[in-house]
Amino acid sequence: MKQIVITKHGDPDVLEIKERKDPQPSAGEVLIKVKAIGVNFADILARKGLYPDAPKPPCVVGYEVSGTVETAGPGVDSSILGSAVIALTRFNGYADRVCVSEKAVFRIPDPLDFERAAAIPVNYLTAYQLLHVMGGLKKGESVLIHNAGGGVGLAALDISLHLEATTYGTSSVGKHRFLMQRGLNYPIDYRNQDFLSSIMSLTGGKGVEVVLDPIGGRHWKKSYRALRSTGRLGMFGVSTVTDSTMGRLFQFIKLIAQTPRYSPLELMNANKSVFGVNLGHMWNERDKIGGWMQEILKGVEEGWVRPHVDRAFPLERAGEAHAYIEARKNIGKVVLVTGG
Template identity: 55%
Template sequence: MRQIVNTANGGYDILKLQEVPDLVPKPKELVVDVKASGINFADILARKGQYPDGPDKPCVMGYEVSGIVSEVGDSINDQWIGKNVIATTRFKGQAEQVAVQPHQVFEKPQQLSFEEAAAIPVNYLTAYILIVVMGSLQPNESILIHNVGGGVGVAALDIAQHIGATTYGTASQRKHDFLDKRGLDYAIDYRNNDWYDVLMELTDDKGVELITDPLGGKEWKRSYKALRSTGRLGMFGISSASEGTQGGVKGMWNMFKTLLQMPFYHPLPLLNKNKGVFGVNLGHLWHESQKAELWIDTLLEGVEDGWVNPRVDKVFEFENVGNAHRYIEQRKNIGKVILVP
């Protein structure tokens, strides 16, 4: 089988397609023949050497796949063989085969293509934890979804709309038409305007009850300021640190600058202002697989009920993985980018 190997830190040329022996399942494993693999912003950071949670190089990235179970280990029911599934993977998902344990595998809803199915785990789980589990968004509340045109952003919009909250979102102007059609109440062109000023004007200076913020650095300070009383800030990424770099010394410097600009939250102002802050890192939740199973089951019910609608923007073949990275870095995607063998 073939897999996409990150051979070192660097540009697109470090991504190599390599042939390795086919996988043989251990007793408690299922082997899935991959039809589609998710690619995430973390993969871009990992390639550049800016992802602290990434494995040592050389490594195969990939947190999520869809495909068909081809083999099972001795202690797994062989009725799984031939089933169309979605699986979460702790790396190694960008390959023609993955080996996973039963708690990582979910039956694929029939109405989704393999590409759409692979778009669910990372984007929707992250958004669900931010908005429902920790953000506790209510129907009478409002939410600002930063980077609402990205993979997590579109998933967050689905979930916030299902709850019935008023939705605000920041995105590049060219994504606004799509977002309007998708039902976003207020799109803010944050690359040509100061999103804080626009949001305050739109909300009569009140702000919003929940903000999901993957930008990091000084933006977390501004997002905190934009919270209405009883508001919560969910921090889950530092995309601003990777802006315009291919890693290396400039990348390290950007990361350092972003870290310095991060806010510290003292309990007393939190208490007196009735505000909350929290962080989400999906990659640090592997020990909570029972919770993850419940959340994914809820999201797959959401597919059946029609409020989970994964949006695949573009599909790249494994051979063209470098172009997929470039496409994401150039902010071209609206929704998810998928790799197929």
């Protein structure tokens, strides 16, 4: 099989394609012949050495694939053989073959092709946990989605529209037209406008009920201020660490120094709450993840889950896919395809 290996921490050219022996599924696992792989921001952080959860190089990252089940391990019902599936892979996804527990595998609903199927798990599960499970967004409330044009951002927009909430989203201005076509009510050009002033003026000084913030550091302070009474701030990423050219250690020190500390008394008196989401740490909650995934796949059939693939790169050009995302060119998802 072919795998894309992070040979050491660094620029996209540290990603190299390697030929490896095909893996064999253990008990309870299936072997998937991979068609498409979702690229995530976490993969880029891992390549740069900025993602503490990633294995040490040389390593293979990748959280999600789509493909067909080629072999079933002992104890797995053989009726799954040949099925088109999506799978959550905790690393090793950048490959044309991968073994994964049958519990992390979901059949692809009819309307989806392999590329769009690979765009679903991480983006939609994260957005679902943020908005539905922890953020409790309701009909008639309002939500500010930062990075609205990114993979999680578009998924959050789909879910917010389905919940009949009013949507505000920050993104670079070139993405606004597309976002409005997808249904975003109020795009905010965060590069040329202060998003907090924009939100306050658009909401008559009230703020919004839910903010989703993957930027981190002092950005979280500002997002907290954009909350209306009863507001909930969902923190789920630290994209800001990639902005700096400083060494890794200094980047982390700067991040910690800028990260707000919330006091229970202050939260109580402000009628606000803050929460965090890290899907990568939900690996032991398969039943919950499975239930959320069933809801999301039902959303595909009902038409409100609309995964959008911006570009597909051949597996061997994974480095170009990373560079494309780092240049902030993508709207929605970037995937790798195996051609298999």
